[in-house]
Amino acid sequence: MPGASRTNEPGATRVLTVIDLLLSGTLxxxxxxxxxxxxxxxxxxxxxxxGLLLALAWARLGAPDVAMxxxxxxxxxxxxxxxxxxxxxxxxxxxxxxxxxxxGRDDSxxx
Amino acid sequence: xxxxxxxxxxLPLLVSVPLLGGLASFVLGGRGRWVAVGALALNxxxxxxxxxxTRAGPLGYALGDWPAPLGITLGADGMAALFVAVSALxxxxxGTYSLAYFAGGSATDRVFWxxxxxxxxxxxxxxxxxDLFNAYVGIEVLGLSAIALVTLAGDAxxxxxxxxxxxxxxxxxxxxxxxxxxxxxxxxVLDVGALAGIxxxxxxxxxxxxxxxxxxxxxxxxxxxxxxxPEAHASAPAPxxxxxxxxxxxxTFFVLLRLWFEVLPATAGPAAATTEAVLGAAAIAxxxxxxxxxxxxxxxxxxxxxxxxxxxxxxxxLLEAGPAQAAALDAVVYFVLAHACAKAAMFLAAGNVQSxxxxxxxxxxxxxxxxxxxxxxxxxxAGISLIGLPxxxxxxxxxxxxxxxAEAGAWWLFAVALGGALLAAVYVxxxxxxxxxxxxxxxxxxxxxxxxxSACREWSALVxxxxxxxxxxxxxxxxxxxxxxxxxLIR
Amino acid sequence: xxxTTIFTVCGILLFAIGLYGALAARPLLRRILAANIMxxxxxxxxxxxxxxxxxxxxATGDPVAHALVLTGIVVAVSATALGLQxxxxxxxxxxxxxxxxx
Amino acid sequence: xxxADGNDERAARAVRVVLALGCGVVAAVLGWALAADGSSAxxxxxxxxxxxxxxxxxxxxxxxxxxxxxxxxxxxxxVLLVVAIATGATAAVGQIETRPDEMPAAPSSPLxxxxxHDLVPFAILVGAYLLWVGAYAPGGAxxxxxxxxxxxxxAHFSPxxxxxxxxxxxxxxxxxxxxAAFAFAALAALALTGVYFAYPVARxxxxxxxxxxxxxxxxxxxxxxxxxxxxxxDRLPDAQR
Numbered sequence: 046m047p048g049a050s051r052t053n054e055p056g057a058t059r060v061l062t063v064i065d066l067l068l069s070g071t072l073x074x075x076x077x078x079x080x081x082x083x084x085x086x087x088x089x090x091x092x093x094x095x096g097l098l099l100a101l102a103w104a105r106l107g108a109p110d111v112a113m114x115x116x117x118x119x120x121x122x123x124x125x126x127x128x129x130x131x132x133x134x135x136x137x138x139x140x141x142x143x144x145x146x147x148x149g150r151d152d153s154x155x156x
Numbered sequence: 157x158x159x160x161x162x163x164x165x166x167l168p169l170l171v172s173v174p175l176l177g178g179l180a181s182f183v184l185g186g187r188g189r190w191v192a193v194g195a196l197a198l199n200x201x202x203x204x205x206x207x208x209x210t211r212a213g214p215l216g217y218a219l220g221d222w223p224a225p226l227g228i229t230l231g232a233d234g235m236a237a238l239f240v241a242v243s244a245l246x247x248x249x250x251g252t253y254s255l256a257y258f259a260g261g262s263a264t265d266r267v268f269w270x271x272x273x274x275x276x277x278x279x280x281x282x283x284x285x286x287d288l289f290n291a292y293v294g295i296e297v298l299g300l301s302a303i304a305l306v307t308l309a310g311d312a313x314x315x316x317x318x319x320x321x322x323x324x325x326x327x328x329x330x331x332x333x334x335x336x337x338x339x340x341x342x343x344x345v346l347d348v349g350a351l352a353g354i355x356x357x358x359x360x361x362x363x364x365x366x367x368x369x370x371x372x373x374x375x376x377x378x379x380x381x382x383x384x385x386p387e388a389h390a391s392a393p394a395p396x397x398x399x400x401x402x403x404x405x406x407x408t409f410f411v412l413l414r415l416w417f418e419v420l421p422a423t424a425g426p427a428a429a430t431t432e433a434v435l436g437a438a439a440i441a442x443x444x445x446x447x448x449x450x451x452x453x454x455x456x457x458x459x460x461x462x463x464x465x466x467x468x469x470x471x472x473x474l475l476e477a478g479p480a481q482a483a484a485l486d487a488v489v490y491f492v493l494a495h496a497c498a499k500a501a502m503f504l505a506a507g508n509v510q511s512x513x514x515x516x517x518x519x520x521x522x523x524x525x526x527x528x529x530x531x532x533x534x535x536x537x538a539g540i541s542l543i544g545l546p547x548x549x550x551x552x553x554x555x556x557x558x559x560x561x562a563e564a565g566a567w568w569l570f571a572v573a574l575g576g577a578l579l580a581a582v583y584v585x586x587x588x589x590x591x592x593x594x595x596x597x598x599x600x601x602x603x604x605x606x607x608x609x610s611a612c613r614e615w616s617a618l619v620x621x622x623x624x625x626x627x628x629x630x631x632x633x634x635x636x637x638x639x640x641x642x643x644x645l646i647r
Numbered sequence: 648x649x650x651t652t653i654f655t656v657c658g659i660l661l662f663a664i665g666l667y668g669a670l671a672a673r674p675l676l677r678r679i680l681a682a683n684i685m686x687x688x689x690x691x692x693x694x695x696x697x698x699x700x701x702x703x704x705x706a707t708g709d710p711v712a713h714a715l716v717l718t719g720i721v722v723a724v725s726a727t728a729l730g731l732q733x734x735x736x737x738x739x740x741x742x743x744x745x746x747x748x749x
Numbered sequence: 750x751x752x753a754d755g756n757d758e759r760a761a762r763a764v765r766v767v768l769a770l771g772c773g774v775v776a777a778v779l780g781w782a783l784a785a786d787g788s789s790a791x792x793x794x795x796x797x798x799x800x801x802x803x804x805x806x807x808x809x810x811x812x813x814x815x816x817x818x819x820x821x822x823x824x825x826x827x828v829l830l831v832v833a834i835a836t837g838a839t840a841a842v843g844q845i846e847t848r849p850d851e852m853p854a855a856p857s858s859p860l861x862x863x864x865x866h867d868l869v870p871f872a873i874l875v876g877a878y879l880l881w882v883g884a885y886a887p888g889g890a891x892x893x894x895x896x897x898x899x900x901x902x903x904a905h906f907s908p909x910x911x912x913x914x915x916x917x918x919x920x921x922x923x924x925x926x927x928x929a930a931f932a933f934a935a936l937a938a939l940a941l942t943g944v945y946f947a948y949p950v951a952r953x954x955x956x957x958x959x960x961x962x963x964x965x966x967x968x969x970x971x972x973x974x975x976x977x978x979x980x981x982x983d984r985l986p987d988a989q990r
Contacts, residue, residue, distance in 0.1 A: 095687070113888070127680065130735050220948075277827070338779075710793075
């Protein structure tokens with residue numbers, strides 16, 4: 046259990062701090078990328094990876110229940126829902142909407 | 157003692173009855189509407205009992221027999237009982253209206269009734285919960301069921317309005333949740349009663365109050381944060397708009413009221429209360445102005461909500477500890493009651509007008525195309541209550557506001573209250589004039605009335621309008637309930 | 648600079664990024680993702696606060712905070728599901744007249 | 750025309766900068782608030798540990814979710830139910846042209862078939878285990894429900910194993926099961942012990958397991974129904990048209 050590490054020498058806590066910094070930094074970076082990604086599909090994939098990283102963070106913070114829930118619901122189910130929504134919008138634009146042929150790229154999303 | 161224990165049992169039942177009613181009506185599908193109406197009626201009886209029970213004193217109930225900091229406690233004082241009572245009345249009457257408004261057994265009807273009952277369960281939860289996180293879950297149930305009800309209209313406008321409402325609702329409730337997180341990290345306690353002793357001056361509490369207030373103001377649609385309201389309330393079906401304007405906004409307002417004046421009374425300084433009042437005054441002006449210019453009836457009534465919400469916040473400076481606190485509290489509660497009945501009546505009447513005339517463009521409405529006298533009387537009584545003319549509930553609320561303002565010496569409140577009444581008169585009489593416009597009938601070109609509005613829908617609108625009228629006459633006895641059993645609110 | 652502070656700061660940043668995205672992102676789908684990120688930020692502040700209970704027992708943190716976050720995650724997925732359904736229907740209903748941003 | 754666009758673009762960018770600054774201020778204020786508070790309070794860990802023996806389960810988080818704050822969890826399942834009702838129903842109403850009976854089957858690739866054939870039963874087993882283990886170790890209704898919903902999503906992609914969701918009362922019954930289990934348990938506790946939601950301490954464990962299984966079923970059903978409502982019915986994929 047990560048909590049137990051507090052008892053041994055400072056070397057371990059320093060490694061732990063590095064891991065924390067790394068994990069937090071990646072989480073924030075992926076969140077920024079999710080909002081800044083050119084293509085909607087890329088931001089959805091980044092969002093799912095953000096969910097998985099978050100599950101890692103919950104495990105690090107001593108919350109196994111929340112970690113499992115985040116991985117299963119936050120990244121899994123929400124990811125599936127968002128991908129399904131994206132698929133439905135592109136499928137509809139494909140042979141329903143009058144706009145240019147169904148391209149994966151999202152032409153109108155400037156930011 | 158067991159009388160109070162027995163009476164406090166009303167609190168959990170007030171949530172369970174509408175919840176079970178909603179579940180049963182969903183499972184039964186087509187025949188579910190009658191179970192739902194039964195649950196609404198039972199809920200109205202429980203609300204009446206609660207109103208009587210809270211006269212003796214505030215009620216409390218620890219769920220699961222777990223004491224306060226660990227478990228969730230429910231509690232109700234005179235004010236909460238009044239809010240629960242008006243919610244029960246409006247949902248019951250608008251419910252009977254919906255029996256005729258939606259075709260029985262249709263897909264929309266099978267979705268409407270469960271969501272309607274869950275909306276009521278969420279409202280009752282918000283009025284009686286004493287736990288900050290429980291209020292968050294209640295706000296989410298309230299918000300999502302309201303959004304789902306708005307989409308029942310099915311057209312692109314309703315879906316777009318519902319989507320904007322959803323995003324606003326998400327941002328608002330997450331700001332509220334961050335405030336709860338701050339308070340929980342600082343004090344390790346979520347129960348309002350257990351939080352009573354905190355000073356409220358430390359940074360976490362100030363920031364928590366600011367964030368929670370921002371989230372709740374966004375959901376209560378106070379002036380600068382009201383942008384999502386007109387489209388959502390105007391494009392929803394008539395009974396849903398009635399519930400949204402009359403009740404859903406009041407749910408989050410009630411949490412805000414408890415937060416400011418009971419959980420963190422010392423944190424919200426006079427400066428913050430005055431900004432609320434100034435925003436309230438701006439809401440009255442802007443809402444009335446936009447209502448006077450609104451081309452369609454339902455949009456006019458929606459902007460009137462934006463204006464009337466302003467009145468609730470006008471009194472925040474008076475609610476601070478001071479001589480006028482009791483009178484100001486009466487005024488706020490009475491504004492909520494009067495507005496709930498009058499606005500619900502107006503939206504139901506607007507629904508009747510839309511069905512009868514086929515459209516709700518105010519300027520093209522002709523006197524003979526309007527539905528029967530019941531709807532026109534409902535529009536008239538509700539309008540008079542919104543303006544605040546005697547003997548309606550709106551007048552009683554304004555009278556208390558002026559009394560409070562006189563006691564506190566806030567003379568600018570007089571100007572805003574009277575100005576608001578005049579502005580309200582502008583847009584109300586613009587609607588009422590339509591019923592006297594008989595030009596086409598006199599010229600013999602009677603516009604064919606499209607659909608005969610059923611008596612049930614006419615009477616529902618009229619009953620709520622008469623309720624807002626009756627509120628004016630029973631102000632005294634009704635309000636004595638608040639003084640006798642004030643929660644920690646009036647210290 | 649123990650674990651709690653680092654993750655609390657990360658939670659605050661996620662909250663701010665999510666808030667910005669929920670208000671400013673143009674495509675509606677991205678706004679819903681931003682709202683989720685905002686929620687994750689709040690949950691991180693809660694769980695980071697619950698990480699080191701004072702009495703130093705088996706540091707499984709404060710179970711009530713974990714229960715709150717669990718509830719929050721399920722509420723977030725429900726709101727997201729409703730939002731996605733509305734975005735899709737709006738896309739289908741409104742793409743008849745003009746091409747809205749997805 | 751582009752001048753106007755230029756202005757719009759500049760205005761939009763100005764709004765974005767203001768919003769970004771605003772969010773930066775919010776972050777700074779939050780940092781100041783959380784830095785000041787030394788998170789002295791230990792939260793409710795001690796109270797939970799004290800009340801754990803009487804809660805009927807050993808794992809504290811499950812005790813909080815299913816016993817101490819059961820009212821919260823009931824409302825949370827109501828949130829899930831509201832969304833399942835709204836999306837499930839609008840799927841029937843809103844889906845443009847989805848008549849499941851006459852839809853051509855999606856191309857079933859052998860890889861997909863074998864994947865589904867092996868993984869779905871395994872996922873359901875893991876879900877059942879998570880439900881069971883929740884009493885004494887991390888796990889519980891929501892994680893189990895999500896696992897089974899994920900199994901449903903996986904099975905959705907192969908025509909042979911796609912779960913049928915008939916719009917009849919049994920389906921609606923499962924969706925309602927979790928919230929109803931909580932509501933009836935609360936009323937039954939009221940009848941037995943005289944206090945709403947106070948399970949009889951002796952058999953609290955059995956009560957909690959029963960409620961959790963009902964909650965797992967309705968969480969899985971609700972998540973699957975919302976997925977199905979959003980997922981476009983697999984008309985002929987673009988490649989084959």
